[in-house]
Amino acid sequence: MxxxxxxxxxxxxxxxxxxxxxxxxxxxxxxxxxxxxxxxxxxxxxxxxxxxxxxxxxxxxxxxxxxxxxxxxxxxxxHQLVEVLAAFIMQQPDSVTDVQETRRIHETAAILAICKDSALRALPVWDSLFKKIDQDGEILREDLVREMIVAAGNRLSLKIWFLLKQYSKVPFSEMTKIDENESVKMLLLNLGNGNVIATLEAYSEWIKLVESERGDNNK
Amino acid sequence: MxxxxxxxxxxxxxxxxxxxxxxxxxxxxxxxxxxxxxxxxxxxxxxxxxxxxxxxxxxxxxxxxxxxxxxxxxxxxxHQLVEVLAAFIMQQPDSVTDVQETRRIHETAAILAICKDSALRALPVWDSLFKKIDQDGEILREDLVREMIVAAGNRLSLKIWFLLKQYSKVPFSEMTKIDENESVKMLLLNLGNGNVIATLEAYSEWIKLVESERGDNNK
DNA sequence: AAGACAGGAGTGGTCAGACCACTTTTCATC
DNA sequence: GATGAAAAGTGGTCTGACCACTCCTGTCTT
The missing domain is CATH 1.10.10.10 (Winged helix-like DNA-binding domain superfamily/Winged helix DNA-binding domain)
Structure with missing residues (x-):
């Protein structure tokens, strides 16, 4: 043989x-x-x-x-492999930061892509999300971000992001609080105008709020 | 039992x-x-x-x-998880563009990270690369980009980038030509100054040169 | 005493066979 | 033709065996 x-x-x-x-x-x-x-x-x-x-x-x-x-x-x-993986990955202390940061890399890239393309900026979904905040007063962070990455059109990026999202054991599907709404609105507004810098700033602000909220208490 | x-x-x-x-x-x-x-x-x-x-x-x-x-x-x-996954993902035809774009997402993110951190900007490796261009007149594109991502410090991002690089069927280790040197120098210069926008522009310019030289344009 | 060497113990790599539990198919019986 | 029990096919698990490799150890040689 x-x-x-x-x-x-x-x-x-x-x-x-x-x-x-x-x-x-x-x-x-x-x-x-x-x-x-x-x-x-x-x-x-x-x-x-x-x-x-x-x-x-x-x-x-x-x-x-x-x-x-x-x-x-x-x-x-x-694939539900991620849950198993996540459990193992989380044992390495400094890897959590990398995962979260990489996730943000893809989110930021999506924002950039949308800002650069007027057709993407004009998508009705942004208005729809904006209105939803006013009506319901809350929005799923995951939903907004996902919509942006989907709109950006890079399916590989979407897959990677989706994977990373599941790695993060941070409760990602939490409702946003009221004080976050301003950041989100600002983000959507600037996104529609194609104002790159302002959009990224709003995004950054939002992230900070979400993270600080995580430190205090959960729900 | x-x-x-x-x-x-x-x-x-x-x-x-x-x-x-x-x-x-x-x-x-x-x-x-x-x-x-x-x-x-x-x-x-x-x-x-x-x-x-x-x-x-x-x-x-x-x-x-x-x-x-x-x-x-x-x-x-x-983890080879990404590799295995990628192997399956790559069977989809239109993914080539996505791969290249995603690779650039990580490269851009590294540039941003370095620009934001004065300690990273001051790394001697940039000077060293700059001088190498003047002396040898050429530089490996891969080397510069890799150095940037390594400097950015996100090892997961590095891993993903490395992976994507391998999947690009385009030979990535080509030597740069003389007319590209200006872009690269500009990039390194602005990187050292922490000028985000100018650095990204130089990067974008460089990418264009590399792609046109290959005669393969997408978009 | 220091080095070389042979052997044993421990470990992963692979295989073959044997049951078990479950699903689908077959087919004799009604 | 419908029913239901047996058979066949399939994954799930365990056992025992043998191989190849690494590491340690104790003996032998120099």
């Missing part, structure tokens, strides 16, 4: 092989993968090794297994 | 148990985890089940295993 990669981990090879199988056989989202026993025979590996690879992909949320039925390919947008 | 959680996956429980063990025993980055056989006994599970959990965490880059030595806790910033 040939052993082309003695140094690398077998189960990592299996992961790669699985990807090949998925693409070659055209298995689509929700589709069924070959059974563990069949894979073991096809890939010339023990079933436990196959399982190690499958379990990895499952934790990543890329596949889904149902006892008695089989293993299925999953839409990777569902 | 009966298992009280028939519905949940055992190996997911193990992942949770491992987390407890890590916190309770105060295992730090680089520290050694109990052996697979010991874990199997302590957690009342088969070794294969333990391994499935460990392999999952390994693919996530949270632990590292060395044959003959043991299993070790890893700094999360090395």
């Amino acid at each position: 040939q052993n082309p990669k003695p140094s690398s981990k077998m189960f990592l090879d299996i992961v790669g092989e699985l990807r090949s199988i998925i693409t070659e056989e055209g298995i689509e989202t929700g589709g069924k993968l070959p059974s563990e026993r069949e894979l073991a025979e096809r890939l010339q590996a023990g079933r436990s090794t196959i399982r190690e690879a499958l379990r990895s992909l499952e934790l990543l949320g890329l596949i889904e297994t149902r006892r008695g039925e089989g293993t299925f390919l999953v839409d990777f947008r569902k | 009966q298992n009280p959680k028939p519905s949940s996956k055992m190996f997911l429980d193990i992942v949770g148990e491992l987390r407890s063990i890590i916190t309770e025993e105060g295992i730090e980055t680089g520290g050694k985890l109990p052996s697979e056989r010991e874990l199997a006994e302590r957690l009342q599970a088969g070794r294969s089940t333990i391994r499935e959990a460990l392999r999952s965490l390994e693919l996530l880059g949270l632990i590292e295993t060395r044959r003959g030595e043991g299993t070790f806790l890893v700094d999360f910033r090395k």
Whole structure:
């Protein structure tokens, strides 16, 4: 038997092989993968090794297994791997800062992108959000930020942001308080005008409020 | 001892148990985890089940295993999670533009971070790079950008940028041409002065030159 | 005494086989 | 044709075995 990669981990090879199988056989989202026993025979590996690879992909949320039925390919947008990851990541003290900061990097970039594009600035969603604040008096921080990143149009950035958001164990979906509304309004106003600096300042101000509020008490 | 959680996956429980063990025993980055056989006994599970959990965490880059030595806790910033995810994400055709744009997002963020911090602005590396341009007449674009992101100090951002760089099919380590030197010098100069807007403009100008030189324009 | 070497202990890597629990399919029976 | 029990297929788990590698240790050689 040939052993082309003695140094690398077998189960990592299996992961790669699985990807090949998925693409070659055209298995689509929700589709069924070959059974563990069949894979073991096809890939010339023990079933436990196959399982190690499958379990990895499952934790990543890329596949889904149902006892008695089989293993299925999953839409990777569902991945709940993040909760597990978050728990581990939070053990490294200084990593929390990096995660939050990186999240803000993407939020800021979205603001910049919108300010630079008059078509994006004119999107009705900003008005709609602005009015919502006046009516309800509150708005989900997550909603506004997400809308901005979506509007910016960079889907990879959106994915990364979404991931980072879940890493932050900080309650991110809290309602804003009244004293935050001014910052948010200012942000939306300047966003519509394309005033880059003022928008970023308002954003910065808002972030400060959200963070300080977190220090005091929760809800 | 009966298992009280028939519905949940055992190996997911193990992942949770491992987390407890890590916190309770105060295992730090680089520290050694109990052996697979010991874990199997302590957690009342088969070794294969333990391994499935460990392999999952390994693919996530949270632990590292060395044959003959043991299993070790890893700094999360090395996590390949992004890589695996990226591999799947990259299968979407229109993502190339997003990748390049996202890379620039992180580069821009680094510039902003440096401009805001006088200590970072005063770093000797900028002078050194500036002189190198005068002497050699050329500089690796990658070097300058990397230095900036490293200086910014966000290691997660650095990791993401590094990743994106690899996914850009464009050869990124090209030498700059002479007409680019002015932009680069301008960038470094303004960076040292903390002039945010001028620095970003110089950066933008530089990017344009690099892209036009390649004859590949998007947007 | 210092170095070299062989062996054992510990550890991860892999495999094969055996059950179990569950779902789907098959097929004999009514 | 409908029903339901058996069979087949599949994931879930455990056990025991063997291999390859690393590290430690104690003996032997110089």
